Amino acid sequence: MEFTISPKVEDYRARIADFVDAHILPVEADRSQWDEHNNIGRPALTALREKARDQGLWCLQLGKDTGGQGLNKVGMAVCYEEMNRSIFGPVVFNSAAPDDGNMMVLEKAATEAQKDRWLAPIVSGQVSxxxxxxxxxxxxxxxxxxxxxxxxxxxxxxxxxxxxxxxxxxxxxxxxxxxxxxxxxxxxxxxxxxxxxxxxxxxxxxxxxxxxxxxxxxxxxxxxxxxxxxxxxxxxxxGEGLKLTQMRLGPARLTHCMRWLGLAKRCTEIARDYADNRMGFGIRLADRESTQIKMGDLAMGIEIGRLLVMKAAWTLDQGDFARKEVSMAKIHVANLLHKAADTAIQINGARGYSTDTVLEWIYRYARQARLVDGADEVHQMVLNRLLSAAPDSFWKWPVATD
Missing domain, CATH: 2.40.110.10 (Butyryl-CoA Dehydrogenase, subunit A, domain 2)
Incomplete structure (x- = not known):
């Protein structure tokens, strides 16, 4: 099994990471640049989008003929995770829901005339x-x-x-x-x-x-x-609406998970930074076994989520609907995000509950993850149905051809 990414994908990942650090996190830290709904304000967003476009980091998920960079789902998983280290990251790169899923399904399903009228303005950022x-x-x-x-x-x-x-x-x-x-x-x-x-x-x-x-x-x-x-x-x-929803919602569920992994990692960053510097009763918080257990468990959960997402992304890239793989990733990562925010708030104490960090933002946002694009219970029923219908093939590894 191959667990490496291409140099092209790594180049995009590294440049996105630098962009988030240099340009998006400073805007996120300045609440005067937020709007009244706790999102990035339009003036700041417009300026950042221009920078992202100029640096070739715009609409990576779309084909080059459409105006993107032609990344497959595996490449998207790497880059979307990096984008969402900031709560405002995905929208800056035109990779946020619902435009993300709408653009991808229009690219696949629309006629050329429909693409010109309905897709191109979303790709350009003129409309949402x-x-x-x-x-x-x-x-x-x-x-x-x-x-x-x-x-x-x-x-x-x-x-x-x-x-x-x-x-x-x-x-x-x-x-x-x-x-x-x-x-x-x-x-x-x-x-x-x-x-x-x-x-x-x-x-x-x-x-x-x-x-x-x-x-x-x-x-x-x-x-x-x-x-x-x-x-x-x-x-x-x-009469093809059900087919279209399958085309759109499977990948959209997975792109949510890709982004949520970035938010979960951000929670660990904030928690680690505070624990490394907070002293109490003669010892750093990071040196307490209780903190180490929490952080170790969270690190493992994030890595499990990354593996589930990557397997689902790879399966989609093979042309499969990846129902089993997407449902597993959706359940795990949705719950992981809530756990990551909750753990980080607990470690930060009152600071985490305040608006001094974005942890409270992520915590409020995270609760919807277990509902959007199918509640946990719906995906659990899907998995049970697939297991009951084919208990042997449910566990099989795909076999490579010589």
Whole structure:
């Protein structure tokens, strides 16, 4: 088995690390450059994005013909982890959700005309995007088969009606991918549509307040009320919505994990720095066995997460959906991130609970990790289903061809 990365990927990783240290962490440390939702303010973001683009660190995940650098999933795992040593890192490099997943699925599924109209402006950074799938009960959440938003065909147009919620980035987004039901077929009943924010027939009902810090554009509840879209707005084909969600959500779940590993590592950095310098009762905190046990356990958890993510990334690069591998990584890394923030806060004491560090930001953000892109329990059920269906092949190693 090969556990090395290419010199090309290492070059990107090292340059990202230098960029984060030199340019992003100073902005993160200056709360006057944050916005009211605990995210990086637009003026600071615009300046940093220009620097990232100038240094060739823009949209690494996309093909060169699209405007990226052509990294595969393994290369992305290395670089995304490095980006998210800062809470603001991914958005600076145009590698943050939901634009990240939307760009990758548009690159794969859109026609050339659709790419020119809907993908290119996101790649350039001119606009942001949203993926409108999740619905309030009794609509579709983790189970897209429960979707109630409909797109009724009338001649050459489709009329959309329904409600979506917790749509990340919707308040700021210009380009939307929306999932709707076009028939009752269990496999071919869903269709993906493209629309612009300025088109009539939809509205943002509210920006939903959440416990944690928010992405630009928040998490919104959306109402579709007679929106009319022509057939050229269909992405991939009528009835191919379920396939499109599989294309988008599997890699998107894994890119979350890649980024979360960077945040978990940042937690250990802050904890180690404090423990190395904090004295109490005649001994450094770092020299206490209780601290060493906590930090050693956390280091092991992060390395396990990296291995799970790398195996899933490699499996995706082989052309597989990697359902088993992605679900394992998603469960482990989501829980790891929460544990890393909690441990680092405990070691830092009151300082960790304050806003003197970003630990409290990461802690509030981390709780959503066990919910977004499928709750822990959903992925555990997926793993059980795969194990029950093929108990022998579940454990097999892939065999190389001579």
């Amino acid at each position: 995007s949203a993926f409108a799938m999740t619905e309030p009960a009794p609509g579709g959440g983790s189970d897209p088969g429960m979707m109630r938003t409909t797109a009724e065909k009338r001649g050459d147009t489709y009329t959309l009606n329904g409600r979506k919620w917790f749509i990340t980035g919707a308040e700021d987004a210009s380009h939307f991918i929306v999932m709707a039901r076009t028939s009752d077929d269990p496999r071919k009943g869903l269709t993906a549509f493209l629309h612009h924010r300025d088109e009539p027939g939809w509205r943002i009902e509210r920006r939903i307040p959440i416990m944690g810090p928010e992405e630009h554009g928040g998490h919104c509840e959306i109402v579709y009320d007679g929106m009319e879209l022509t057939a050229d707005r269909i992405l991939l084909g009528e």
